[in-house]
Amino acid sequence: MQNRIKEYRKQQKITQDDLAKAVDVTRQTIISLENGKYDASLKLAHRIAKYFSVSIEELFIFEED
Amino acid sequence: MQNRIKEYRKQQKITQDDLAKAVDVTRQTIISLENGKYDASLKLAHRIAKYFSVSIEELFIFEED
DNA sequence: TAAAAATGTAAAACGCGCTTTACAATTTTA
């Protein structure tokens, strides 16, 4: 699954570390999400979407079946 | 985390088994989600929300921090 | 261009999301 985290983060001009602290995870988690290593949990997806003031559906790209 | 899965399922008058098959998980997974045993993954949350034609934010209830 | 800041890689460890199977309890229907 793809996401627009890096895109929104750069738009806000904040670092991975800033975002990590804002949504209460480690920087490693942000790196892994941005680089598509794995998907976020539902709770974390919500916190990040909320941080950027967008919906989960806008931030994460769900491929068609 | 709470959700409105059971609520939407009853509204549509389908069984847990029907829903499970529709979103491609086992019935046990639907039972566990409806009874709050654990949260759905982001992908599954999306499939269920899509099935009911609602947003993830409408289907899942994210408590305030 | 050197130093500092930001980003990335690696690997081990833990808990949770989901499956599988089998059976029990409850609700609906004939």
Place this chain on the structure above:
DNA sequence: TAAAATTGTAAAGCGCGTTTTACATTTTTA
């Protein structure tokens, strides 16, 4: 009310989401 359908419980197992720590690489700034 008996049979059938639906919902629930239990427990073991696997893989993924996240943390932690340490170090390497790339980018930005003075």
